[in-house]
Amino acid sequence: MKGADQAYVARFRRKTGGDEGMRRYIAALYDVLSNAIGSDKLVLRAGKLNALKMMRSPQLPERVLALQRLVFEDPTLDRLPQPGKYRDAIAEIEDGLADLVAQRSVEEKIDTKVNVKMAERHQDYLKDLKLEALREDGGPETPATQKRLAELEALDKQKLTTSALALLRPSALAEVVGQESAIRSLLAKISSPYPQHVILYGPPGVGKTTVARLALEVAKRRDYTPFAAGAPFVEASGATLRWDPRETTNPLLGSVHDPIYQGSRREFAETGIPEPRLGLVTKAHGGVLFIDELGEMDANLQSKLLKVLEDKRFAFESSYFDESDPSVPAYIKKLFREGAPADFVLIGATTRDPEEIDAAIRSRCAEVYFEPLSESQIREIVTGAARRLGAKFERGVPKLIASYTIEGRKAVQILADAFGHALERRSASKSKTKPEKAPQATIGEGDVAEVVQSGRLIQHTPVRARRGREVGKVFGLGVSHHVGSLIEIEAVAFPSAEKRKGTIRFNDTAGSMAKDSVFNASSVVRAVAGLDPVDYDLHVNVVGGGDIDGPSAALAIFLALYSALTRTPVPQDVASTGSLSIGGKVRAVGGVIEKVYAARQAGMRLVLIPKENEREIRAGGTGVQIVPVANVAEAIDALKAKTRKRATPR
Numbered sequence: 223m224k225g226a227d228q229a230y231v232a233r234f235r236r237k238t239g240g241d242e243g244m245r246r247y248i249a250a251l252y253d254v255l256s257n258a259i260g261s262d263k264l265v266l267r268a269g270k271l272n273a274l275k276m277m278r279s280p281q282l283p284e285r286v287l288a289l290q291r292l293v294f295e296d297p298t299l300d301r302l303p304q305p306g307k308y309r310d311a312i313a314e315i316e317d318g319l320a321d322l323v324a325q326r327s328v329e330e331k332i333d334t335k336v337n338v339k340m341a342e343r344h345q346d347y348l349k350d351l352k353l354e355a356l357r358e359d360g361g362p363e364t365p366a367t368q369k370r371l372a373e374l375e376a377l378d379k380q381k382l383t384t385s386a387l388a389l390l391r392p393s394a395l396a397e398v399v400g401q402e403s404a405i406r407s408l409l410a411k412i413s414s415p416y417p418q419h420v421i422l423y424g425p426p427g428v429g430k431t432t433v434a435r436l437a438l439e440v441a442k443r444r445d446y447t448p449f450a451a452g453a454p455f456v457e458a459s460g461a462t463l464r465w466d467p468r469e470t471t472n473p474l475l476g477s478v479h480d481p482i483y484q485g486s487r488r489e490f491a492e493t494g495i496p497e498p499r500l501g502l503v504t505k506a507h508g509g510v511l512f513i514d515e516l517g518e519m520d521a522n523l524q525s526k527l528l529k530v531l532e533d534k535r536f537a538f539e540s541s542y543f544d545e546s547d548p549s550v551p552a553y554i555k556k557l558f559r560e561g562a563p564a565d566f567v568l569i570g571a572t573t574r575d576p577e578e579i580d581a582a583i584r585s586r587c588a589e590v591y592f593e594p595l596s597e598s599q600i601r602e603i604v605t606g607a608a609r610r611l612g613a614k615f616e617r618g619v620p621k622l623i624a625s626y627t628i629e630g631r632k633a634v635q636i637l638a639d640a641f642g643h644a645l646e647r648r649s650a651s652k653s654k655t656k657p658e659k660a661p662q663a664t665i666g667e668g669d670v671a672e673v674v675q676s677g678r679l680i681q682h683t684p685v686r687a688r689r690g691r692e693v694g695k696v697f698g699l700g701v702s703h704h705v706g707s708l709i710e711i712e713a714v715a716f717p718s719a720e721k722r723k724g725t726i727r728f729n730d731t732a733g734s735m736a737k738d739s740v741f742n743a744s745s746v747v748r749a750v751a752g753l754d755p756v757d758y759d760l761h762v763n764v765v766g767g768g769d770i771d772g773p774s775a776a777l778a779i780f781l782a783l784y785s786a787l788t789r790t791p792v793p794q795d796v797a798s799t800g801s802l803s804i805g806g807k808v809r810a811v812g813g814v815i816e817k818v819y820a821a822r823q824a825g826m827r828l829v830l831i832p833k834e835n836e837r838e839i840r841a842g843g844t845g846v847q848i849v850p851v852a853n854v855a856e857a858i859d860a861l862k863a864k865t866r867k868r869a870t871p872r
Contacts, residue, residue: 427629
């Protein structure tokens with residue numbers, strides 16, 4: 223034994239009381255180990271490490287070796303420590319015990335926290351079980367929720383009467399006024415063994431939505447159509463249909479609500495299952511999908527709708543969908559695998575011109591045109607609405623209402639408002655008596671005047687035909703969104719201040735095409751009348767201004783210039799429409815039916831239209847004399863004949 227070790231052992235023995243003291247110290251280390259891992263585990267560990275016999279040996283080296291095996295869990299340690307090596311062996315044992323005790327302390331803290339959490343979870347679990355038991359016995363209701371339910375039920379019992387527009391809406395196709403041709407055409411396309419997609423064109427308020435809804439009811443009653451008795455009529459507005467390009471929402475076609483970003487239902491979100499949401503195209507399956515204001519739909523959404531029309535299904539896609547996942551419900555797998563059924567008939571309605579509708583949609587749809595309503599038809603609508611309303615009216619009320627609108631819906635609204643004014647006037651003039659079972663009042667022209675004043679309404683046709691003739695004053699015809707209008711055009715001609723340096727002035731706001739019509743008309747005037755416009759200062763004016771950009775005013779502009787240059791009076795109950803070539807030919811234009819209706823509304827007696835448009839007008843069905851012309855010479859002759867007829871004494 224080296225001197226340093228002998229000195230250490232001597233000091234250790236003095237400190238611990240010799241060999242007996244070292245045995246007590248080793249025993250103390252065993253106690254520390256036993257407390258750290260437990261006495262039972264100590265015995266088990268000793269048996270596993272083949273240290274049980276040495277641990278109970280009276281020999282101090284064997285007990286130290288057993289302690290080494292137990293602390294370091296190493297059964298390969300087999301060298302008995304020499305008396306001079308006790309210091310190193312005991313120092314290592316002390317370090318190992320310190321690590322073991324520290325580890326045990328940390329584990330105890332963690333175990334304590336785990337036990338606390340488990341206890342909390344256990345309490346929450348018990349609480350959930352109690353709540354579930356309560357729901358099974360008494361449901362999810364509490365006194366607060368029951369109070370709110372009672373409030374909602376009380377509100378449901380407080381109902382107002384049906385709105386006037388809903389009450390006065392036609393309930394059968396026979397009650398729709400002025401659209402007999404459109405109704406027959408729509409029924410031929412819908413009430414068929416092979417129904418077609420349809421686009422309805424026409425001005426607002428003429429009954430497109432009502433006719434579409436009623437046409438489906440007629441089709442459902444016929445055995446040879448594919449529509450079942452419960453075929454749905456799903457209505458949407460193209461102006462309000464919106465969608466997200468990321469497909470997070472699409473109420474028209476359908477969308478997938480993924481579990482993370484778009485929030486599928488709780489039971490799906492917790493299991494990471496994407497949830498498909500069906501769109502209007504699937505709700506309309508087997509019936510009609512009616513889209514009002516079709517022309518206002520987003521162009522990309524229209525393209526997606528076309529795909530559905532072709533496939534008759536809408537396919538769902540999601541990167542979260544796993545068909546092999548056993549937790550995915552069967553109906554979700556079916557939707558992702560086969561898509562949602564969407565076999566329906568599309569009926570779109572629009573006030574836009576056909577050229578403004580997507581060409582791909584137009585190619586897949588038949589087209590039906592609703593005609594503008596005449597004054598007599600508006601009067602008929604007002605009379606029928608008053609009958610359904612149970613109201614009486616003065617004789618001039620229907621005509622007065624018809625002077626302020628050409629929309630059937632607006633006419634009914636004015637009547638309903640006037641009825642309210644009549645009731646208010648009657649109530650104010652009588653003392654309070656026993657209430658009447660049904661309100662009775664007579665609608666007067668003064669009540670309509672109240673509605674007109676409060677609503678700031680203006681007459682829809684401020685320019686009217688009149689007897690007499692004027693030089694340089696003619697009426698053209700225009701159309702915008704299937705609504706015809708009168709265009710008041712006037713022209714004046716003065717000899718130019720300088721010879722051969724005449725000028726032409728025209729409204730800047732009328733549009734470039736209308737200005738071209740002025741120049742074309744001046745050339746035709748020169749050829750027909752033999753007067754050179756360069757010898758005159760010409761001023762052509764559209765009364766009231768406005769954008770009349772288009773070729774259809776060219777004939778009216780020619781007649782105004784011709785009248786001004788030749789000093790020929792023009793009858794003021796004649797209107798005209800037509801494009802004009804430099805050679806003086808009158809060419810076809812669009813919207814002739816709407817223009818003729820506008821002329822009739824203004825009280826015109828004669829309308830000049832292009833010969834090429836003649837077949838569009840039904841004979842005797844316009845209420846105004848129609849004269850087709852092929853060139854400006856025929857137009858001038860028609861005006862002269864009208865003038866001679868006017869001048870002939872009866």
